[in-house]
Amino acid sequence: MSAAKNININLKIWRQKNASSKGSMETYKLDNVSTASSFLEMLDQLNEQLINEKKEPVAFDHDCREGICGMCSLYINGRAHGPDTGITTCQLHMRMFNDGDTIYIEPWRSKAFPVIKDLVVDRTAFDRIQQAGGFVSVNTSGNTIDANSIPVPKDDADKAFEAAACIGCGACVATCKNGSAMLFVGAKVSQYALLPQGKVEATNRVLNMVRQMDEEGFGNCTNTGACEIECPKGISLENIARMNREFLKASVK
Template identity: 90%
Template structure:
């Protein structure tokens, strides 16, 4: 496909820091290659801003190959933009028309406060992980090789699908309730499906859900928006599994 150049109008959320009020600013950016990724377009815009002696726009990014979960951005009303099952770094400018107006906003959630411009603080996810998203392993020298424990293929596959979650927060951003249930559901599921995770299953789900609530995420109403917008295609099945795990734990925990 021959590369093309397009001109775009950008409406970007600018906010100096966590304590100031932000607002949408408009920028014009010309000759954007349709082969460039969305983040490369952002780089190009920042070059332009620097040349104009303006403050560049702060946005999160790291690996730029869709695996780290750093990039975010709510583009034209959708998490990670108009394409499906991609992160923002995997979104290409060929998805936009010449002369298009593109809205770029940070994730919006009480639990993800804006730090600067398009960068939000997602440490709430880290704290949920720390509350139970792990298995305790004896590392005193007689650690059992994980591969020595037989696991049914179907369970291993499902656990792997759940573990594909990169914690980007698109589920929270696109949920009308800012609910983190898909994230927590995936993290609970990846362990609940495996024998190594069963040992701490009861406390894990109770602690992770409690932490999720303390962080101020909303409640799940099963609209299914998260599943559609998840760059890794995490299934709602994981939320249902967490609901089952929670019910079991709620009834049996002492």
């Protein structure tokens, strides 16, 4: 890897005071950004500059900064989580950019993800979908059975684990031209559908989660496959196909 250097960049960032105000793209110039810094550190640097200038800093979501919490979002230069695959925005580094670049930073765009402020969107629609069926019943009466006491075929366990890797960041919705949440819901349905523990609520789960997804105002999937390319956790379209099968099974029951 080449040694870190400093670059000067131009930023075009969506600024919106609150949910009800009308936002716009604003331009900022930021000098001496180390290519070794992460994208979010670059935004921290920008905010420091804005605070020094007595301006309102840019609001953006972030938490763990190690690619596991799903908080960071950002549509960077036309791509969810920026110009790389298999990463969240916090894992994106400034070495992906060149001196003099203009970088567009926009919030996730979806009717179901309204902007709260600047680059922060409300992703509680995902929570409501999860609450509609993304759970299993567990005996909590004091004699809880160890999960590993039920044998699970290795292949199923692996697939369920891959589906469960979804961190609910919403990149699938953001990148889908239809604003569809089917990769998210497909992953959540799959992670339970593949395991014996999930069979009990299987029928209601898929029906309820899909109904909630539709009610939230997400678009319809047209199988463009953009979601699986942009998903930081590599969730595959197979999960949507599995949800389609589960839905058909549940619908005719």
